[in-house]
Amino acid sequence: MNQPREQEVPPRLALAHISKSFPGVKANDDISLSVRPGEIHALLGENGAGKSTLVKIIYGVQQADEGSIHWNGEPAAIPSPKAARKLGIGMVFQHFSLFDAMTVIENIALGLDEAVDREELKRRVAAILQSYSLPLDPEREVHTLSVGERQRIEIVRCLLQKPKLLIMDEPTSVLTPQEVERLFETLRQIAAEGCSILYISHKLHEIKALCDSATILRGGRVVATCDPKVETTKRMAELMIGAELRKIEHGKAAGGGAVRLEVKGLSLPGEPPFGTALDNVSFEARAGEILGIAGVAGNGQAELLTALSGEQLAAAPEAIRLDCKAIGLEGAGARRALGLACVPEERNGHAAVPDFSLADNGVLTARHRLPLAPHGFISRGAVRRFADGVIKLFDVRTTGNAALARSLSGGNLQKFIMGREIGQQPAVLVVSQPTWGVDAGAAAAIRQELVDLAAKGSAVVVISQDLDELLELADRLCVINEGRLSAPRPVASLGIDEIGLMMGGIHGAEEPVHA
Amino acid sequence: MTTAMLVSILMTLIAASTPLLLASLGELVAEKAGVLNLGVEGMMLCGAVAGFAVAFSTGSTGFGLVAAAFAGVAAAMIFAVLALSLMANQVATGLALTIFGIGTSSLIGAGFVGRTVTRLQPVFPAALSEHPLLRVIFGHDILVYLSLALVAAVSFFLRRTRPGLILRAVGENDASAHAIGYPVIAIRYAAVAFGGALAGLGGAYFSLALTPMWADRLTAGRGWIALALVVFSAWKPGRLLLGAYLFGAVMTLELQAKAAGVSWLAPEVLAMAPYLATIAVLTMMSLGRRTGRLDAPACLGKPFSAT
Numbered sequence: 001m002n003q004p005r006e007q008e009v010p011p012r013l014a015l016a017h018i019s020k021s022f023p024g025v026k027a028n029d030d031i032s033l034s035v036r037p038g039e040i041h042a043l044l045g046e047n048g049a050g051k052s053t054l055v056k057i058i059y060g061v062q063q064a065d066e067g068s069i070h071w072n073g074e075p076a077a078i079p080s081p082k083a084a085r086k087l088g089i090g091m092v093f094q095h096f097s098l099f100d101a102m103t104v105i106e107n108i109a110l111g112l113d114e115a116v117d118r119e120e121l122k123r124r125v126a127a128i129l130q131s132y133s134l135p136l137d138p139e140r141e142v143h144t145l146s147v148g149e150r151q152r153i154e155i156v157r158c159l160l161q162k163p164k165l166l167i168m169d170e171p172t173s174v175l176t177p178q179e180v181e182r183l184f185e186t187l188r189q190i191a192a193e194g195c196s197i198l199y200i201s202h203k204l205h206e207i208k209a210l211c212d213s214a215t216i217l218r219g220g221r222v223v224a225t226c227d228p229k230v231e232t233t234k235r236m237a238e239l240m241i242g243a244e245l246r247k248i249e250h251g252k253a254a255g256g257g258a259v260r261l262e263v264k265g266l267s268l269p270g271e272p273p274f275g276t277a278l279d280n281v282s283f284e285a286r287a288g289e290i291l292g293i294a295g296v297a298g299n300g301q302a303e304l305l306t307a308l309s310g311e312q313l314a315a316a317p318e319a320i321r322l323d324c325k326a327i328g329l330e331g332a333g334a335r336r337a338l339g340l341a342c343v344p345e346e347r348n349g350h351a352a353v354p355d356f357s358l359a360d361n362g363v364l365t366a367r368h369r370l371p372l373a374p375h376g377f378i379s380r381g382a383v384r385r386f387a388d389g390v391i392k393l394f395d396v397r398t399t400g401n402a403a404l405a406r407s408l409s410g411g412n413l414q415k416f417i418m419g420r421e422i423g424q425q426p427a428v429l430v431v432s433q434p435t436w437g438v439d440a441g442a443a444a445a446i447r448q449e450l451v452d453l454a455a456k457g458s459a460v461v462v463i464s465q466d467l468d469e470l471l472e473l474a475d476r477l478c479v480i481n482e483g484r485l486s487a488p489r490p491v492a493s494l495g496i497d498e499i500g501l502m503m504g505g506i507h508g509a510e511e512p513v514h515a
Numbered sequence: 516m517t518t519a520m521l522v523s524i525l526m527t528l529i530a531a532s533t534p535l536l537l538a539s540l541g542e543l544v545a546e547k548a549g550v551l552n553l554g555v556e557g558m559m560l561c562g563a564v565a566g567f568a569v570a571f572s573t574g575s576t577g578f579g580l581v582a583a584a585f586a587g588v589a590a591a592m593i594f595a596v597l598a599l600s601l602m603a604n605q606v607a608t609g610l611a612l613t614i615f616g617i618g619t620s621s622l623i624g625a626g627f628v629g630r631t632v633t634r635l636q637p638v639f640p641a642a643l644s645e646h647p648l649l650r651v652i653f654g655h656d657i658l659v660y661l662s663l664a665l666v667a668a669v670s671f672f673l674r675r676t677r678p679g680l681i682l683r684a685v686g687e688n689d690a691s692a693h694a695i696g697y698p699v700i701a702i703r704y705a706a707v708a709f710g711g712a713l714a715g716l717g718g719a720y721f722s723l724a725l726t727p728m729w730a731d732r733l734t735a736g737r738g739w740i741a742l743a744l745v746v747f748s749a750w751k752p753g754r755l756l757l758g759a760y761l762f763g764a765v766m767t768l769e770l771q772a773k774a775a776g777v778s779w780l781a782p783e784v785l786a787m788a789p790y791l792a793t794i795a796v797l798t799m800m801s802l803g804r805r806t807g808r809l810d811a812p813a814c815l816g817k818p819f820s821a822t
Contacts, residue, residue: 061694080696081694081695081696082696085696093694096691097688097690098688099684100687100688100813101687101813102680102683102684102687106680109680110684110692110697111695113696115677
């Protein structure tokens with residue numbers, strides 16, 4: 001990786017003065033950067049900093065308004081992704097462009113520009129899987145695979161084209177620590193073979209561990225180019241966010257309160273076709289504490305949330321107790337009225353109705369505890385005041401309470417939804433993936449709200465795949481794996497390796513296992 | 516029951532099933548590409564009237580068939596422009612297309628009511644096509660054989676060819692297909708056009724083969740049955756063949772029962788039988804498979820815009 005910096009070798013990719021505007025926003029403003037052959041180059045920035053737009057321009061999905069692109073020293077036009085691939089640019093998307101109902105090999109075939117005989121393709125895929133030691137069954141249907149396996153499909157798809165530049169867009173957002181380590185090994189091997197890698201992320205420790213140089217974006221402009229191995233994490237974070245980092249302030253004396261939510265022996269069949277059954281899940285959440293539930297996606301988190309929210313009823317009323325009251329057979333509305341609020345992972349479509357205004361979305365859950373619809377008639381004034389209050393208090397960037405939920409960015413909608421629930425002063429708040437896809441500033445605000453809510457005596461349950469977040473927030477942590485929940489342990493006593501292994505399903509393993 | 520009767524029943528069955536098979540096969544391809552075109556009935560009527568008018572004025576059923584296919588495509592293109600390019604709601608646009616097709620066919624057909632054309636002739640020479648037994652196999656017109664060949668061709672196309680794979684990909688996940696670089700809208704246009712052509716031919720089967728005489732609303736709601744067949748067949752061409760022929764069979768039995776004067780069943784119940792039987796059998800086939808939700812193309816009916 002640390003190749004001699006020969007001046008006569010032109011950069012693999014050089015961008016000069018790239019600008020791109022969308023109605024109302026300048027997404028990229030005079031961006032220049034260059035990537036050497038075999039270099040792993042980080043593109044660092046918050047959500048909305050312009051990373052995605054820049055990458056789309058490089059991959060030919062969008063066209064720059066101004067500026068030029070040089071490829072191996074030659075001026076290049078990239079009018080389409082096909083043209084990009086022809087040059088030798090491959091891209092692994094953050095949200096995989098995969099087809100769930102199709103097999104791995106079919107998905108790979110779709111990613112190729114020319115038709116390849118099925119048997120020939122199988123041979124070539126097998127060769128790549130072997131040379132990079134990637135475990136993947138080409139005949140499986142994609143919906144049966146883990147996120148890490150799905151990502152491997154995308155990587156294999158790119159490697160088949162023998163790329164000269166591989167773009168990785170937030171590749172680790174949903175991987176376990178072990179999967180991340182394995183991905184890094186693969187990427188290092190790819191780079192060592194001479195392929196440049198443009199690595200997009202906002203996770204600083206990953207960039208420090210992996211990348212040779214970094215370009216930091218903020219508000220569509222390049223704010224710095226640095227060597228991440230030399231630069232401090234704190235400095236890079238401040239450059240990225242553009243302000244001094246805000247630390248989460250924990251109110252002390254956590255965890256000593258009365259039991260507010262008690263779940264005992266909760267079992268639930270998984271929803272066909274791909275659900276995970278909950279198997280004898282038991283835990284309790286106390287006033288003033290944040291209980292973290294870690295785990296890789298698809299291990300029963302969605303089922304646990306629907307069981308707690310009341311979308312799925314338990315077998316017996318005693319399976320779930322809220323402030324000592326058995327509520328296992330109460331529906332979602334009744335549970336909300338009693339003070340159990342839930343925020344599911346999917347914002348548009350589950351937590352909020354995309355085509356409803358924020359005000360109307362506020363009524364949908366808050367009417368149980370707040371007088372928004374007395375006697376069944378909606379009080380428009382009260383509803384608007386409630387929505388305005390949430391928007392103001394939680395700094396939701398929007399045109400007002402009449403804005404449609406779908407018009408908000410993920411982070412802003414999440415802030416509104418969290419505010420809507422917290423504004424009801426719930427006894428227990430269960431929230432799944434509270435900061436998924438949310439930029440760092442908004443994520444910090446949301447986490448602070450969770451901490452504050454707990455400090456006021458509510459119990460907070462955070463279900464998340466983001467270990468950093470859980471380690472930062474939670475007082476106690478348990479892991480959900482294949483529908484079973486481990487015993488909670490104080491966060492202070494846990495190492496990240498241990499949690500990672502628990503998430504991967506290797507309970508109590510003594511040594512780290514690498515495949 | 517004599518052999519002659521059995522042969523005659525089979526002939527009726529195959530004839531009754533063919534327009535359904537054609538129209539539903541076309542719709543299957545459109546839906547596999549993610550487009551829900553509820554205007555099948557309208558496209559069939561457009562094909563029926565265009566086929567009849569051209570066959571009547573030129574005296575050639577061959578020209579009539581070509582015209583019917585083009586009329587179906589033309590009607591489908593109206594839908595495509597509205598629903599794909601302008602992103603109108605597909606359900607509403609499809610329903611409007613049906614109403615449009617009913618009206619247009621009535622208007623054009625007004626001067627043809629009661630007129631007749633030469634019926635579509637069997638493909639094979641009389642020695643085979645009028646043989647008392649072999650006519651079950653050789654006694655049919657071109658569209659019967661075409662529809663069967665198309666079932667095999669579409670099945671092969673979707674499962675085994677690269678363009679078929681791409682078409683399915685567009686229906687499964689339009690955003691991903693676009694991200695990879697496939698022309699989602701163009702592929703959907705092509706699929707809708709194919710659906711229109713087959714619906715047009717299916718409609719023409721009524722006016723040129725089944726009853727070679729023009730009457731208003733000749734297709735009698737078969738377009739809706741074709742739509743239902745696509746769903747019940749779980750978007751699989753082989754099952755579509757089964758469903759269409761099953762519907763044709765029970766419909767034929769119903770006619771036979773009426774002719775034989777079965778009195779213990781109300782005629783309304785007999786009229787319901789094809790619908791009930793088709794639904795019952797295809798529902799039973801769908802039971803026991805837990806992947807039910809995956810059968811429908813994931814992006815079916817969703818408008819797509821490249822941003």
